Every structure is written in structure tokens, then in C-alpha cells.
Amino acid sequence: MAKPRILVINPNSSLEMTEAIHRNACAFAGGDMDIVTVPTPGTSPFIATYEDHALAAPGMIALLRENQDAFDAFVIACHGDPNIDLMKEITTKPVVGIAEASMKMATMLGHSFSVIAPVERTVPNKKALIDKYGLSRDMASVRPASIEKEPDEAGRLIAAGRRAVEDDMAEVLVLGCAGFAGLDKRMERELGVPVLDGVICALIIASGLVKYGVSISKRRRYDDTFGKR
Helix, strand or coil: CCCCEEEEEECCCCHHHHHHHHHHHHHHHCCCCEEEEEECCCCCCCCCCHHHHHHHHHHHHHHHHHCCCCCCEEEECCCCCCCHHHHHHCCCCCEEEHHHHHHHHHCCCCCCEEEEECCHHHHHHHHHHHHHCCCHHHEEEEEEHHHCCCCCHHHHHHHHHHHHHHHCCCCEEEECCHHHCCCHHHHHHHHCCCEECHHHHHHHHHHHHHHHCCCCCCCCCCCCCCCCC
8 A cells, every 4th residue: 555645734824833843744754654744825823813713714725625636634733623624524535633633542541631732821722622522521631831930842841741740630641732843752751641742643543544444424514515416
């Protein structure tokens, strides 16, 4: 079987973040997958609000439709899973969001998980997404890294993760931003629990679905031909 060819869509327009996501994805994929990573044109450099989700939608739709035939699966590389239902609806190929992939995988690795969010403002958004995916029972907490006092990002993530493990009894940590690429294994060594990078989790699931030959059901929820027949 040919290697799965996967398009990683960064829903924001940041070239720097797109490059970081691509390096992280390729380092994991090695020679087992063909990875292309693209930013979304015409949108914000950082996805932080529901308005940002809406602004990203036209560019994301265009990227998916333009690349339908060239790729076997699509990964949405933002931990808010912006427009994930829309993207699943308009293609017959697997579409995997990094939040859904990482949080559902976390439930397989321990009794409860915590999400390490980039900023405090996004905590309720993360909790709403966890509830949408039916994972509230498995959630220990959502901890914002931005409130920690350490001088660098890695230190703040480790501090927030330590609070989640020691105070909230989390057994697995989920990195709540695609921009946290490359910090998972360092945190694992420091904290002694599994730490999941969403992009990696999404690639595992997307490539597995391709190899297994299954994709999104078009029976009801994601059938975009409803009313057109």
C-alpha cells in the first residue's frame, strides 16, 4: 500500500506556526507518511475567538476542496477544532481535529486527563469542546499556562502540568495548542505522565483510518447531499 498522503491545515495564517507544525509532523511521520502543511489564507494569525473560526472557514473550505483528490486525509491543526463539522461534511476523506484526537486518545491512557491551555481566556472554550465530545467525565481540569510565573514557555507548561497532576489528579496531559509542538517528551520526563501532542495524535488516527480503508459516515449528520437529491 502507498504511504498515506496527509494535508495538515493550519487554520490561522501564521507562516511561522505553520512551519513549526510541519517540522513536528514530519519528524513523527518519518518515511511512513507524506505530509504537506499549509496556512489558511485570509484569516487571523492566531485562532482565539469564535469570530476567528468564522473568518477561517472560507479559506479552510477552499483548501480542502482544492486538494480533495491529491490527499488521503486531512488534519485540522488547531486545538479549538475550528469548523471541524463543516470540514467533515464536505469531503468523503477522513478529517481529524487535533483536539478531538488528543483528548479521546487521552481517555485510553489514564483515568482522567487535563488540557494545558495557552491562555486563561480559552479555559471555558476548552471545557465546552470537551463537553461537546462527551468527555467531561474524563476531564480532571483545564489549566492555563499563561498564569504561571516561569520566564519561558516550556517552564510555564511544566508548571501548569505539575498543578494538573498533583492538585487535579490528572493522569494524562493534553497540550492545548498546535504551537506547543516539540514540548511533549520534555514534559513527560519532568512530570512522569503521558503528554499528548495533538498534531501527532491526529496523524496517528488519520493514517490509521486511511490504512484501514474507513472514513466519515455520510448516512445522516455529515451527508452534504441532503435536500439536493
